[in-house]
Amino acid sequence: MSERLSAEARRQALGGLPGWTDVQGRDAIGKTFVFKDFNEAFGFMSRAALVAEKMDHHPEWRNVYKTVEVVLSTHDAGGVTARDIELAKAMNAIAKPTA
């Protein structure tokens, strides 16, 4: 099982993760993704869901039209671990337009 990242490891990891920040009031990281429309937003969620299921590591998220708010935390560890960083990286890659 993953262990919570040290403050320094976490700061370093967030430095390489555009858009991700500490969530206020709890041990978690978050990002708000804004897409062109609902189709793009839900496409992102579908692809991210497949990655999450494969990792057995699942996001807390909320979708309103073209916006997807994501919060990542490792519940089993009570905080942010390498698994959250890994999923955050995958989400950034999925959200990035390839064209």
Ligand SMILES: C[C@H](O)[C@H](O)[C@H]1CNC2=NC(N)=NC(=O)C2=N1
């Ligand atoms: C039993 C199962 O492996 C665990 O409950 C997994 C599933 N997905 C999970 N997702 C997240 N974000 N944190 C967890 O601790 C977690 N635990």
